[in-house]
Amino acid sequence: MSNLDQRPAPTLCGAAHHTGPVRVLQEGRRVPLGESTVVRRLLPTLGRRMVGAWCFVDHYGPDDITDAPGMRVPPHPHIGLQTVSWLHAGEVVHRDSLGSLRVIGPRQLGLMTSGRAIAHSEESPRPHRDAPILHGAQLWVALPDEHRHTAPAFEFHAELPRVTGGGGLSATVLLGTLDGAASPGTTYTPLVGADLTLAAGTDARLPLEPDFEYAALTISGESEIDGVRLAPGSLLYLGEGRQDLPVRADTEAAVLLLGGLPFEEQLLMWWNFVGRTRQEIERARDDWAAGARFGTVEGYEGPPLAAPPLPPTPLKPRGRAR
Structure with missing residues (x-):
């Protein structure tokens, strides 16, 4: 999963910090990804850069790719982050410079830890007549700091724990822990990612961690989260200090819940890198351009992504508050 922007602006991460529950609704901006996929980018935005350690969220589809290339993201590099592939429909082929090759399907976890350096590609299988609809989310x-230079790794988990809370609500825990159910995916900070399934007529309360901050993304259908009605592709930031979360739906819906302890470190995000300084980002870019450090992704038909030029503007630390 990649940021394909050829003029990416550097982003110092850390959102406006709230000490209690809030309801801040934001719409995603449309961004092209690959040859034919358009995503709704929900993090980072002008108003919010992070939710816990979650620092990047794209929502895409549902798209009929029967007569289209589907997702085609050439080999590209990452440092300092984990990528999470999460599908509701379709399939994505993951390849990386460790030699991993995996077809990821709906509600299966593809989790890649870049650590000090990795490269990967993602594409829809060809032909994809057996999976003609592409719908899901890509997240970072x-x-x-203590783990960002760890060895790169890739994990695939086809079976994930589920939580059934009653009132028409159930949840698949893709990362972290929710209501006592823990995902097998490796994490490095306290966080949660959960796919909430809301049956028609759902009226429930989901237990939360009061020390976490949370956001909810409606994947499909219309939901009502803490009294705020959400259309697909909308992100509702919920703040901290919540013991539970009221969830309602008149018709079937799916919601992605993201949360975690507020991430207090200052981050610099540029292109597909998460670092701390311009010098670190510049070195990663130069290493990718020189064919060093990140390894080679075998099996993808086409050239790797070229790194865009770094902007000439200086970067000044700003912390969490914008």
């Missing part, structure tokens, strides 16, 4: 988790 920032690695804390």
Whole structure:
């Protein structure tokens, strides 16, 4: 999963910090990804850069790719983060410079830890007549300073724990822990990612961690989260200090819940890198351009992504508050 922007602006991460529950609704901006996929980018935005350690969220589809290339993201590099592939429909082929090759399907976890350096590609299988609809989310988790130079790794988990809370609500825990159910995916900060399934007529309360901050993304259908009605592709930031979360739906809906302890470290995000300084980002870019450090992704038909030029503007630390 990649940021394909050829003029990416550097982003110092850390959102406006709230000490209690809030309801801040934001719409995603449309961004092209690959040859034919358009995503709704929900993090980072002008108003919010992170939710816990979650620092990047794209929502895409549902798209009929029967007569289209589907997702085609050439080999590209990452440092300092984890990528999370999460599908509701379709399939994505993951390849990386460790030699991993995996077809990821709906509600299966593809989790890649870049650590000090990795490269990967993602594409829809060809032909994809057996999976003609592409719908899902791509996310990044920032690695804390003590773990950001760890060895790269890839995990695939086809079976994930589920939580059934009653009232028409159930949840698949893709990362972290929710209501006592823990995902097998490796994490480096306290966080949660959960796919909530809301049956028609759902009226429930989901237990939360009061020390976490949370956001909810409606994947499909219309939901009502803490009294705020959400259309697909909308992100509702919920703040901290919540013991539970009221969830309602008149018709079937799916919601992605993201949360975690507020991430207090300052991060610099540029292109597909998460670092701390311009010098670190510049070195990663130069290493990718020189064919060093990140390894080679075998099996993808086409050239790797070229790194865009770094902007000439200086970067000044700003912390969490914008």
